[in-house]
Each structure stands twice: as structure tokens, then as C-alpha cells.
Amino acid sequence: MSVDLSQFLQTFFEESFEGLDTMESGLLELDPAQPDAETLNNVFRAAHSIKGGAGTFGLSAVSDFTHRMETLLDRLRDGKQAVTPDAVNVLLSAVDCLRGMLAAIQNDQALDADAISTAQRQLDEQLGQVPAGDAVPVPPQGAGGGHTAGPEGTPPRGSGPGGGGGGWWIRFEPQPHLFATGNDPRRLFQALQDLGELEVEADPSGLPPFEQLDPETCQLAWTLRLHADVDEAAVREVFEWVEDDARLEIRPLGAAGTEPAPVAEAGSAVASADEPPAPGGGAAPAAGDGRKPAARRGNAGGGGNSSSIRVDTEKIDALIDMVGELVITQSMLSQIGKEFTAERLEELQDGLAQLERNTRELQENVMRIRMVPISFAYSRLPRIVHDTSRALGKVVEFQMEGEQTELDKTVMEKIIDPLVHLVRNSVDHGIEAPEERAAAGKPETGTITIEAYHKGGNIIIEIADDGRGINRDKLLAKARSAGLVEDGSELPDEQIYDLIFHPGLSTHDQATEYSGRGVGMDVVKRNVRSLSGNISVRSSHGQGTTITISLPLTLSILDGQLFRVGDQTYIVPLVSVIESLQVDAGKVSRVTGRGEVYHWREGYVPIVRLHELFDTEPVRRELGGGLMVIVEDEETYLGVFVDDLLDQQQVVIKSLEANYLQVPGIAGATILGDGTVALILDIAGLIEMSRGGRRQPYIPEREDSDEAA
Amino acid sequence: MAAHQPIDLGEQLDITVVASLKEALSDALASGQTVALDGTRLQRVDAAGVQLLVAFAQAAGHRAGWSWQGGSVPGPVTEAAADLGLADRAQPVGGPL
Numbered sequence: 190m191s192v193d194l195s196q197f198l199q200t201f202f203e204e205s206f207e208g209l210d211t212m213e214s215g216l217l218e219l220d221p222a223q224p225d226a227e228t229l230n231n232v233f234r235a236a237h238s239i240k241g242g243a244g245t246f247g248l249s250a251v252s253d254f255t256h257r258m259e260t261l262l263d264r265l266r267d268g269k270q271a272v273t274p275d276a277v278n279v280l281l282s283a284v285d286c287l288r289g290m291l292a293a294i295q296n297d298q299a300l301d302a303d304a305i306s307t308a309q310r311q312l313d314e315q316l317g318q319v320p321a322g323d324a325v326p327v328p329p330q331g332a333g334g335g336h337t338a339g340p341e342g343t344p345p346r347g348s349g350p351g352g353g354g355g356g357w358w359i360r361f362e363p364q365p366h367l368f369a370t371g372n373d374p375r376r377l378f379q380a381l382q383d384l385g386e387l388e389v390e391a392d393p394s395g396l397p398p399f400e401q402l403d404p405e406t407c408q409l410a411w412t413l414r415l416h417a418d419v420d421e422a423a424v425r426e427v428f429e430w431v432e433d434d435a436r437l438e439i440r441p442l443g444a445a446g447t448e449p450a451p452v453a454e455a456g457s458a459v460a461s462a463d464e465p466p467a468p469g470g471g472a473a474p475a476a477g478d479g480r481k482p483a484a485r486r487g488n489a490g491g492g493g494n495s496s497s498i499r500v501d502t503e504k505i506d507a508l509i510d511m512v513g514e515l516v517i518t519q520s521m522l523s524q525i526g527k528e529f530t531a532e533r534l535e536e537l538q539d540g541l542a543q544l545e546r547n548t549r550e551l552q553e554n555v556m557r558i559r560m561v562p563i564s565f566a567y568s569r570l571p572r573i574v575h576d577t578s579r580a581l582g583k584v585v586e587f588q589m590e591g592e593q594t595e596l597d598k599t600v601m602e603k604i605i606d607p608l609v610h611l612v613r614n615s616v617d618h619g620i621e622a623p624e625e626r627a628a629a630g631k632p633e634t635g636t637i638t639i640e641a642y643h644k645g646g647n648i649i650i651e652i653a654d655d656g657r658g659i660n661r662d663k664l665l666a667k668a669r670s671a672g673l674v675e676d677g678s679e680l681p682d683e684q685i686y687d688l689i690f691h692p693g694l695s696t697h698d699q700a701t702e703y704s705g706r707g708v709g710m711d712v713v714k715r716n717v718r719s720l721s722g723n724i725s726v727r728s729s730h731g732q733g734t735t736i737t738i739s740l741p742l743t744l745s746i747l748d749g750q751l752f753r754v755g756d757q758t759y760i761v762p763l764v765s766v767i768e769s770l771q772v773d774a775g776k777v778s779r780v781t782g783r784g785e786v787y788h789w790r791e792g793y794v795p796i797v798r799l800h801e802l803f804d805t806e807p808v809r810r811e812l813g814g815g816l817m818v819i820v821e822d823e824e825t826y827l828g829v830f831v832d833d834l835l836d837q838q839q840v841v842i843k844s845l846e847a848n849y850l851q852v853p854g855i856a857g858a859t860i861l862g863d864g865t866v867a868l869i870l871d872i873a874g875l876i877e878m879s880r881g882g883r884r885q886p887y888i889p890e891r892e893d894s895d896e897a898a
Numbered sequence: 899m900a901a902h903q904p905i906d907l908g909e910q911l912d913i914t915v916v917a918s919l920k921e922a923l924s925d926a927l928a929s930g931q932t933v934a935l936d937g938t939r940l941q942r943v944d945a946a947g948v949q950l951l952v953a954f955a956q957a958a959g960h961r962a963g964w965s966w967q968g969g970s971v972p973g974p975v976t977e978a979a980a981d982l983g984l985a986d987r988a989q990p991v992g993g994p995l
Contacts, residue, residue, distance in 0.1 A: 368913045368945070368946045373912075373913075373944045373945050373946075374945040374982060375943075375944055375945045375948075375978055375981045375982055376944075378981050378982065379981060382981075389980075389981065389982060389983030390983050391982055391983035391984045391987075393952060393984070393987065396949070396952065396953055396956075397953075398953070398956075398957065399920075399923075399924070399927070399953040399954055399956065399957035400924070400957070402920070402949075402950070402953045404916035404917055404919070404920045404946060404949065404950045404953075405913060405916060405917055405946065407945065407946070407949065408949065409945070409949055409982075409984075411982070411983060
């Protein structure tokens with residue numbers, strides 16, 4: 190009976206990506222001066238798991254590559270090789286490369302041969318098997334299906350046999366238990382002899398004195414030279430049954446047939462013969478060439494996003510409890526329904542109230558299942574800080590707080606890129622060079638802190654640095670020269686800092702000290718806004734900048750206040766509603782450039798007439814005596830003039846963007862109990878519109894949005 | 899010094915016998931006398947057997963020495979040791995193979 194492995198492939202990818210995250214964080218934690226053995230072990234284990242899984246699924250390109258990483262890690266943890274910053278960086282690059290390989294395979298895309306070649310060469314240099322700068326054979330194959338041995342005439346490297354010609358150099362180091370598995374190296378070597386001329390060189394250096402020898406364990410190792418015109422797969426096949434019980438290294442013999450060519454370890458640069466070589470041995474052929482159809486099926490629609498989620502069994506148990514409660518309530522109501530009399534009305538109402546509680550609890554518990562700690566989003570950030578600061582010669586301490594703060598998985602996945610962009614910007618443009626900091630009387634080590642916490646129905650993420658801050662005056666001058674701010678007009682600080690998100694400023698004058706923060710910041714803001722979130726900036730020149738992102742905990746359901754304008758029903762998130770009031774005409778003023786404002790709580794709030802924004806026909810145009818809902822977003826208030834206030838209720842959010850277009854001022858839509866569609870207002874968007882922002886729907890530019898930040 | 903009674907290796911020098919053979923070889927080494935191995939009946943030799951032989955040869959070389967009964971290395975040992983790249987280590991120092 191054969192087993193369809195493809196059903197497990199997605200799990201393999203998920204676990205591998207998690208393993209890569211583990212490797213990455215472990216490597217970043219690693220202090221070359223005092224490497225922690227357990228950390229190295231963790232990184233090694235993660236690499237080992239990926240290699241094993243890849244082998245199981247026949248992804249030999251991955252297993253071969255991972256084997257090199259594993260070999261280096263093994264040496265590091267055994268103390269055979271010193272943990273150096275270079276070694277760590279090479280491994281980090283290899284993690285990136287491997288991540289790319291897995292993603293490519295998952296998405297049926299071609300592997301990046303250049304990146305793999307570079308990463309392999311770096312690994313080999315670390316392993317001391319390739320002189321720096323020497324070329325390493327590139328696996329010239331499509332995704333996943335194993336390496337391609339160039340048959341005769343098309344070796345992967347000039348001098349290498351590539352499955353023919355020079356032959357193979359093999360290092361075979363059995364584990365002590367090899368004999369116990371019933372394997373006899375002699376039989377293996379005899380099998381190799383069947384392939385061609387074999388030179389066998391035993392390495393008895395590990396053999397203990399006779400008295401200490403456990404004769405049932407294998408304490409020998411061998412170096413073999415096989416002079417045969419065979420591909421690596423044939424060699425590997427010989428060792429098929431001992432791969433897990435030995436360390437195996439196979440390299441093409443050099444041109445002279447004696448010296449091993451640069452390493453291609455256990456899996457090597459050239460392997461299975463079941464695929465043709467890429468023309469010229471360089472460019473990877475079309476995605477998935479040679480891949481097993483089953484594997485391909487397993488990836489269908491993967492799109493690079495993991496589509497499953499791991500759930501604590503506790504959360505599932507809670508769900509089951511809730512369903513149990515619901516069933517009890519349902520049977521109670523059913524009983525009442527069967528024998529209903531007017532006297533039992535109260536009982537029925539109690540039952541319905543119970544049903545409502547049950548439903549809400551069930552919903553909350555279901556929502557909890559989608560909640561994941563933000564640490565997933567954090568995981569990429571230390572690497573960004575490490576790489577960017579290293580590249581720029583800056584010294585940065587990166588602190589992460591609130592890693593266990595939970596948010597919806599979808600929100601989490603979509604906020605990763607903006608966070609990466611913001612943190613990189615903080616290192617790049619926020620934190621000064623050590624000498625500049627010293628000159629300013631600051632510690633040479635800059636600090637970037639990211640913190641997440643819940644506030645109301647939102648999750649707040651703050652990214653703060655103690656860098657040079659944003660030069661308010663320069664930013665304002667820039668905005669003025671760009672015509673974004675009228676000459677002579679003054680703006681409050683927060684509005685000036687908000688200008689960094691303006692696309693018009695985003696790519697200008699990268700050399701200036703604030704402009705870097707503008708590069709792509711409009712895209713960051715757009716991404717945050719697409720999550721119904723908000724982003725704001727506080728900065729103090731010379732002292733640092735804090736960027737605050739506020740996101741809804743979930744994108745699926747919200748508690749809303751319903752109201753009517755004309756024949757349209759609108760919803761605002763209840764958390765945004767500050768007050769509903771009857772308009773006192775005496776408190777309405779008209780301010781030049783700001784339209785109508787309402788005197789409210791010792792201040793003025795702009796009034797928004799939805800029918801004007803959305804070009805609909807209202808029932809009432811006269812403000813005086815009408816109803817107004819004061820809504821708030823990030824401490825900015827707005828008076829929404831409405832015809833009628835309706836219920837408060839929970840609504841399930843349906844994406845307008847996915848079903849229609851992204852419309853300014855509208856966060857989404859929902860279907861009400863009577864089947865009508867109601868639009869959910871985006872308060873931040875309304876505020877922007879009321880300030881003269883865009884009113885037309887956005888024509889979708891998904892690619893643009895995806896590559897954001 | 900007179901050679902100890904030759905140790906008969908039987909028909910196989912492999913993983914199945916190495917543990918008990920090691921004990922016999924240890925005892926022989928401990929006797930302080932030259933150890934003679936009788937491999938005339940040998941039919942099967944594997945890597946575990948050759949490994950034991952190599953370790954024994956090394957230890958005996960440092961003591962009273964050892965030899966093959968009859969002077970020549972049994973054919974199966976020669977073949978196995980050659981297959982495993984240990985031909986020169988499975989014989990007494992200076993001895994023929």
C-alpha cells in the first residue's frame with residue numbers, strides 16, 4: 190500500500206518555516222565569544238528536522254543544502270570549529286537561502302540558482318573545503334526534484350565529473366551503532382566496486398585501544414575514491430540504507446581523478462540522474478521541473494501563506510464546552526416552543542437571553558482560535574536590526590516587549606512587512622552612527638524598542654528609537670515647497686509628522702535626515718489602513734521617534750452603532766463612538782478652510798455630512814435639531830451628521846475591497862438581519878476625507894500593496 | 899616464549915562472534931605469551947571482525963606479538979581487510995599478507 194505523502198507536504202513547509210525561524214533567532218542569540226551549547230543544539234536540531242523532512246519528500250535540493258548547514262553546525266557545537274561572527278552570518282544567509290528555496294518549491298517557482306550557489310560557497314568556505322571565492326557547482330534544477338547530474342559532456346563544473354568522467358570522492362563515517370543495524374561497510378564497498386575501480390583508505394584514528402573497544406560498535410571511518418563513470422545517485426543508492434547511521438560526504442573527484450573537487454557534501458552539488466541538466470548548467474528551468482506531481486498538488490493555492498493554524502487544545506476544549514452549553518439552551522428553547530403558552534413568555538425570553546450569551550461566548554472562543562501571539566511577527570525583526578545595523582556600522586540594541594500579546598492571525602500576517610519596514614527605517618534613518626551619537630552626548634549604542642499591548646478593542650504596537658528624531662522644520666519646509674502645506678499656515682506637530690506618510694514626500698531627498706523615513710512610508714500607512722488600523726508619529730528632534738500603530742484585534746466581527754442617512758444604513762465601530770447628540774444650531778460655526786464645525790466639550794469638531802461625502806440623498810439637510818454622532822480616532826474627533834440612530838449590534842465584516850473596490854471612508858460592509866447591506870465607516874478615512882482627502886475609490890493595485898514596505 | 903594454544907576463529911569472524919572472541923583474545927594477551935590465531939576454517943569475515951583483528955594486532959604488537967597459525971593470513975581475512983582498506987593492519991608487523 191502506498192502512502193500519499195503530498196497531504197503532509199504543507200505541514201512540512203509550515204514546520205520547516207518554523208524551524209527556520211528557530212534557527213534564525215538562535216543564530217541571532219548566539220554570542221560568538223561565549224556560544225551557548227543549547228542554542229547551537231536547537232539550531233542544529235531545526236536544521237536536522239528540515240533535512241529529514243526534505244529527504245522524505247524527495248526534495249533533495251533542500252536536504253542537500255541543509256546537510257551542509259547541519260555539518261557546519263555540527264562542527265560548531267562539537268567545538269571542532271570556532272563560532273565566529275562570520276560563521277554566524279554565513280549560517281544566517283543560508284537560512285535566508287533555504288527559506289527562499291522552500292518558498293519557491295511551495296509555490297512551484299524556480300529556485301534561485303545564484304543565491305544557492307553563493308550560500309553554498311559561503312558554507313563551504315566555512316567548512317574549509319573551498320578556497321574563498323572558488324566556484325561551487327550550482328544545482329541547476331527546478332524546484333525540489335533533486336539535483337541534476339549533468340550526463341556526459343555536461344558536467345556542472347568545468348572539471349567535475351557531474352556523474353561521469355572523474356568519479357567520486359566519498360567520506361564515510363559510520364556511527365558506532367552501524368553494525369547493530371545489520372549493515373556491513375564491506376558489503377557497501379563491494380557494491381561500489383561493482384560500479385568501478387575503488388580505492389579504499391581506512392581511517393582507524395577513532396579506534397580505541399583493544400581493551401576499551403566495544404567490538405560490536407563501529408569505530409572506523411573511510412575515505413573512498415571511486416573511479417567510475419556513474420552519477421552521484423548511483424553512489425548514493427549504495428549508501429541508501431545507512432544514510433541515517435553515518436555521516437556521508439560525496440564529492441566529485443577533481444580533474445586529475447584524485448583530488449576531490451570543492452565540496453558537495455552528502456547530497457552534494459550534483460545528484461539524481463532522473464532529470465536533465467539545465468542548459469549551460471546555469472539558469473534554473475521552469476518551476477517544478479521534474480517535481481513529483483503529488484508534491485505539486487500539495488502546494489496548490491499555497492501562495493506562500495500558511496493556511497493552517499496551530500491551536501492549543503485548551504482553546505478547543507473551551508469551544509466544545511461552549512457548544513455543549515449551546516445544545517442545552519437549544520433543547521430548552523425547543524421544549525418551550527413545543528409547549529408554548531403565554532405564561533411561559535418570561536421563560537422564553539430567559540432562554541433567548543441565554544442563547545445570546547452562548548452565541549457570544551462561542552463566537553469569542555472561535556475568535557480566540559484565530560488569535561496568535563505577535564511574537565510571530567516579531568520573529569523577523571532581530572534579524573533586520575542585526576543585518577541593517579551591521580551593514581551601516583551602527584550599534585543597536587533591540588528590545589521587544591509584549592511578545593505574547595495576541596492578535597488575529599490575518600492581522601498578524603499582514604502587519605509583518607510594515608513592521609519590518611519601520612524597524613529597518615529606525616536603524617537606517619533614526620539611529621545615528623556611533624560617533625555622531627557620541628558627539629551628541631548619547632551612548633554609542635542606540636536603542637530600538639518595539640512594544641505591543643492591548644488597549645480597548647485594539648492592539649497597539651509602538652516602535653521607538655532614541656535616534657536623531659525628525660527635523661520638524663525641514664519636513665514642514667519640504668512639504669511647503671511640495672505644495673502640500675500652504676505658505677504661512679502653521680500645523681500642529683502631529684500633522685507635520687504625519688506628512689512623512691504622504692506619498693508626495695516619500696521619495697524625495699533621501700539624503701536629508703528625515704526623508705528616509707518617508708521612503709515607502711505611504712505604503713506602510715496604506716497597509717495599516719487596509720487593516721482598519723491607524724499609524725501615527727511622535728518625534729523629538731535629537732531624542733528619537735516613536736511610531737504607533739493601532740490595529741483592530743480582529744478583522745472579522747465588530748460591535749457597531751447603526752445609523753441611517755437617506756436610505757442607507759451605516760455602521761461605525763462602537764469603540765469609536767464618543768457621544769450621540771442632538772445638534773444645537775447655535776453651536777455650529779463655519780470656519781474658512783475647515784467647513785462646518787461644532788462647538789463640543791470646550792473645543793470644535795468638524796462636521797461631516799455623509800450624504801455629501803458619498804453623494805447620496807439625505808432625509809434631512811438642516812443641522813439644527815438633527816442628530817450627530819461624535820466619533821473618535823486616535824484622539825481626533827469628528828461629528829457625523831445622521832438622519833436617524835438605529836441599534837447597536839455585532840456585525841460580521843465583509844471586505845468591500847475584496848468584493849468591489851477600496852473606497853475611502855468605508856472600512857467594509859456587512860449584511861444585516863433583514864438581508865440589506867450596510868456600509869461600515871472607516872473613521873480615520875472619514876477624517877482624512879473631511880480634510881480634503883481622496884473620495885474616489887482606489888483602483889486595486891494589489892501587487893503594489895503586496896510589495897509594500 | 900612459547901606460543902599459547904592457537905585460538906580457533908571458527909568459520910566466521912563477524913559481528914555475531916566479536917564479543918566472545920574479544921574476551922578470548924583479551925585472556926590470551928593477558929597471558930603475556932605470543933598469541934597464535936587459527937583462521938584455517940574461516941569462511942566469513944565482516945567489518946566488525948576486521949576491526950577487532952586490527953585492534954588486537956595493535957595491542958599484541960605492543961606486547962608479546964602474535965601470528966597466524968600456519969604463517970599465512972587466511973584468504974577470507976585477506977579479502978575482507980583489502981576490501982576495507984585495512985590489509986596492512988590485519989597482519990602481524992612485518993608479516994606477509
